[in-house]
Amino acid sequence: MNRLIQSLQTPFGLSLSRREFLRDVAGLTLGSTLMGASPFLRGEAVRKKRKVIVITFGGGARDQETFAPEGQENIPHLLHELIPQSSFFSHVTNRGILGHYVATASLATGVYETLNNFAAVPPQHPTVFEYFRRDLKRPANDAWVVAPSNGFNRIGESDCRSYGAGALVILPKHLLAAARPGGVNLDHLLRDNYENPLYTPQLGGGEFELQQLDRILRLSVEDFAAHARTLSSPDELSVYIAIRLMQQEAPSLLWITMHDIDVAHSGAYSLYIEGIRRTDRLCAEMWRAVQDNPEYAGNTTMFILPDFGRDADYDTGGNGFQHHRTGDAASRTTWMMALGAGVRPGVIYDDPVQSIDLVPSLGAILGFSPAQSEGKPVRELL
Amino acid sequence: MQPRDLTAGNFAAYPLQGRSLAVAHVETLRQLPLALLPSLLREIIQYDYLFPVERSTIEKQLYALAAMNQGQLSECVHGFAQISLSHDLEDFDWINHPAQFLEQQSAWLWSSHQLDAFRTAANDYSARLDAVIRVEAPPLRRLGIAVIGQGVASWDQPLFRNLRAQGTWFQSIRSGNGLRLLLDATARRARAHPVPYAHWYIDGDAAADHDPALTSISFSALEPLRTGLLTKMQKEIERPGMGPEQLRTWLARLTPAELGIDGSTDPVLARFQVSLFTEASGTQIFSTTFAQWTTREVLRRAQALTVIARFAPRQRQRPMNELLSGDTATPELDPAGSLIDADMAAWYHWVNQQRLPGYEQSAFIAWFEDHNQAVAIGPTIPRGVESDSSLDLAQLLAFAGG
Numbered sequence: 001m002n003r004l005i006q007s008l009q010t011p012f013g014l015s016l017s018r019r020e021f022l023r024d025v026a027g028l029t030l031g032s033t034l035m036g037a038s039p040f041l042r043g044e045a046v047r048k049k050r051k052v053i054v055i056t057f058g059g060g061a062r063d064q065e066t067f068a069p070e071g072q073e074n075i076p077h078l079l080h081e082l083i084p085q086s087s088f089f090s091h092v093t094n095r096g097i098l099g100h101y102v103a104t105a106s107l108a109t110g111v112y113e114t115l116n117n118f119a120a121v122p123p124q125h126p127t128v129f130e131y132f133r134r135d136l137k138r139p140a141n142d143a144w145v146v147a148p149s150n151g152f153n154r155i156g157e158s159d160c161r162s163y164g165a166g167a168l169v170i171l172p173k174h175l176l177a178a179a180r181p182g183g184v185n186l187d188h189l190l191r192d193n194y195e196n197p198l199y200t201p202q203l204g205g206g207e208f209e210l211q212q213l214d215r216i217l218r219l220s221v222e223d224f225a226a227h228a229r230t231l232s233s234p235d236e237l238s239v240y241i242a243i244r245l246m247q248q249e250a251p252s253l254l255w256i257t258m259h260d261i262d263v264a265h266s267g268a269y270s271l272y273i274e275g276i277r278r279t280d281r282l283c284a285e286m287w288r289a290v291q292d293n294p295e296y297a298g299n300t301t302m303f304i305l306p307d308f309g310r311d312a313d314y315d316t317g318g319n320g321f322q323h324h325r326t327g328d329a330a331s332r333t334t335w336m337m338a339l340g341a342g343v344r345p346g347v348i349y350d351d352p353v354q355s356i357d358l359v360p361s362l363g364a365i366l367g368f369s370p371a372q373s374e375g376k377p378v379r380e381l382l
Numbered sequence: 383m384q385p386r387d388l389t390a391g392n393f394a395a396y397p398l399q400g401r402s403l404a405v406a407h408v409e410t411l412r413q414l415p416l417a418l419l420p421s422l423l424r425e426i427i428q429y430d431y432l433f434p435v436e437r438s439t440i441e442k443q444l445y446a447l448a449a450m451n452q453g454q455l456s457e458c459v460h461g462f463a464q465i466s467l468s469h470d471l472e473d474f475d476w477i478n479h480p481a482q483f484l485e486q487q488s489a490w491l492w493s494s495h496q497l498d499a500f501r502t503a504a505n506d507y508s509a510r511l512d513a514v515i516r517v518e519a520p521p522l523r524r525l526g527i528a529v530i531g532q533g534v535a536s537w538d539q540p541l542f543r544n545l546r547a548q549g550t551w552f553q554s555i556r557s558g559n560g561l562r563l564l565l566d567a568t569a570r571r572a573r574a575h576p577v578p579y580a581h582w583y584i585d586g587d588a589a590a591d592h593d594p595a596l597t598s599i600s601f602s603a604l605e606p607l608r609t610g611l612l613t614k615m616q617k618e619i620e621r622p623g624m625g626p627e628q629l630r631t632w633l634a635r636l637t638p639a640e641l642g643i644d645g646s647t648d649p650v651l652a653r654f655q656v657s658l659f660t661e662a663s664g665t666q667i668f669s670t671t672f673a674q675w676t677t678r679e680v681l682r683r684a685q686a687l688t689v690i691a692r693f694a695p696r697q698r699q700r701p702m703n704e705l706l707s708g709d710t711a712t713p714e715l716d717p718a719g720s721l722i723d724a725d726m727a728a729w730y731h732w733v734n735q736q737r738l739p740g741y742e743q744s745a746f747i748a749w750f751e752d753h754n755q756a757v758a759i760g761p762t763i764p765r766g767v768e769s770d771s772s773l774d775l776a777q778l779l780a781f782a783g784g
Binding site for chain 1: 492493495498501626627662663667668670671678702716718719723726727733737
């Protein structure tokens with residue numbers, strides 16, 4: 001069993017199995033065999049129209065339930081609809097703290113943040129939204145975050161001097177609580193996260209106010225509440241809000257953090273799998289919304305990546321899929337797909353990249369300078 | 383305070399037996415780095431309430447460290463000595479609150495990017511101790527039994543996918559009286575080898591009739607403890623200033639008496655029962671998680687020789703639209719989802735069993751309750767093959783070597 005464990009636990013083993021699998025199933029090409037100029041178009045005129053959507057496939061999914069052969073049944077939409085259109089990066093490493101808020105903040109700043117995962121505090125470094133708005137002189141309504149829980153309400157901007165004007169943040173569950181459809185008790189639904197299910201931080205700062213439902217999203221409280229009653233999960237609500245936002249505001253930079261998968265902390269494997277299948281479906285739904293919206297079709301690049309993985313079955317310090325506490329290879333190694341404008345479709349890149357490389361890559365694509373980011377632009381996206 | 387400043391008097395607040403152990407080994411403890419010592423103290427402070435195997439493991443570890451010369455000891459703990467700790471951690475009362483120290487240390491290791499170095503140090507320390515501590519083979523072949531799928535009338539999706547690669551998959555099992563045959567077989571093992579806390583019956587619902595030679599834990603029997611804890615947790619959360627860290631600290635300090643459990647008959651078991659709810663996620667809500675986690679802990683901590691774990695349907699997770707409808711009815715059960723949960727839990731049961739001494743000889747079976755599917759794993763059983771043999775559960779157990 002030891003050799004098996006080793007092959008499962010080494011990051012190279014993880015990315016290799018992902019790559020082999022995708023090549024077999026989706027008929028993708030290995031990126032290192034390609035030559036030629038960048039597929040990304042350049043120039044200010046193009047950049048002004050360019051839109052970027054980032055979706056975190058959260059919170060935390062392992063290879064064996066996604067891209068490994070035994071997991072493929074859980075991601076039919078990624079596999080058959082999105083991967084063939086994507087550049088797929090099979091070896092993405094997160095070397096930071098594996099908590100969902102701090103890891104998402106790290107993705108958004110390009111620095112491994114060390115903030116308290118369970119406190120409502122801003123990132124310690126400028127976010128991608130601040131770089132984007134300051135360098136490109138974009139208005140407040142051009143960068144938005146749709147996030148799952150109250151703990152994410154400060155992710156839009158840091159406290160850093162000379163920055164600080166970042167993204168507006170929508171917390172759909174917070175909106176739902178404010179709407180209180182039918183006056184029902186939503187305590188169970190509104191629990192903030194699955195790691196500390198009974199804890200909900202108090203909100204402060206610039207959260208999206210309920211009256212903005214009408215002003216920004218053109219939704220009455222009644223219609224919002226009525227639609228929420230047709231949805232099965234908080235992530236479905238997030239996607240509904242994101243699509244509404246695209247229709248009404250058409251932001252150039254939109255960041256959506258999914259979280260349903262993190263129900264794995266409850267220890268119920270079937271619910272974890274359900275969460276993955278739902279997120280797979282919602283990613284495809286987002287991509288279809290891009291194609292259906294003239295403001296986005298043809299000029300949008302969409303990135304999908306997990307914030308991190310989950311513990312391996314064989315790591316003695318963990319309890320398999322339930323948590324992401326060991327810092328082992330399975331919990332640190334994930335993937336990223338990029339699809340849409342400027343992306344070479346059907347290519348796999350297996351050179352290692354880090355999760356903090358996302359922000360510099362977005363900077364290169366959109367034309368801003370992420371001065372404090374510690375990542376490097378992903379060469380294959382330039 | 384640094385470990386080198388330790389004196390026997392520092393352990394005055396420890397329970398009796400733990401205090402004696404710490405005092406007897408204070409010279410050894412003084413030589414350990416602060417990045418390691420609280421991990422040992424966490425065990426020693428609980429020593430009076432640990433399973434016999436756990437006590438023996440701590441004693442062996444302390445004696446092995448004491449037997450090393452200065453150079454060997456320095457080499458053994460070298461990795462930990464390289465870990466840099468914050469002043470806050472150094473100033474913490476790590477002698478009397480080692481568990482809380484470890485929580486804060488864990489956060490520090492993550493934020494200071496020293497987690498990988500700590501993992502390496504721990505693996506190295508463990509390997510060096512393994513080299514000098516003699517591991518005793520279990521007195522009989524270890525046996526694991528997972529009974530899954532209670533309440534599922536039919537199921538057309540594949541089961542035991544992970545386990546099948548490790549053993550033989552049976553599809554013509556005679557299921558009649560299956561649970562009784564398994565419980566009787568495990569009871570015979572327990573009576574023949576009466577080792578304390580070595581033979582367990584874990585049930586995700588109410589326990590079936592069983593021999594008292596088996597140590598039994600069930601979700602139903604612990605219902606008062608579980609609901610009492612949830613009520614207390616809710617009250618604590620509503621207190622001003624209560625955050626996740628404070629809540630964990632509060633949970634770690636709870637005693638059986640505070641939760642209405644009479645720990646006088648068996649304080650070791652009572653503490654263990656409380657820990658199943660205070661040190662885990664999901665056990666308070668889902669019976670499948672409870673059965674899986676209990677099995678894991680019984681193997682990890684008590685190094686059980688026999689574990690029969692039976693999974694029952696857990697409550698259904700209600701989707702958002704139902705929650706918004708305001709329907710407050712008690713949620714119904716989810717047998718199908720519970721079968722998927724339990725299938726994975728059976729895999730983890732085997733994985734955890736394989737971490738223990740004597741794993742090469744251990745036996746394991748998983749059975750879809752009241753159905754004809756099962757998988758058997760053992761040292762002489764072919765791997766990755768199917769069998770259409772028509773065996774009952776007792777025969778299957780014998781075939782596995784249990």
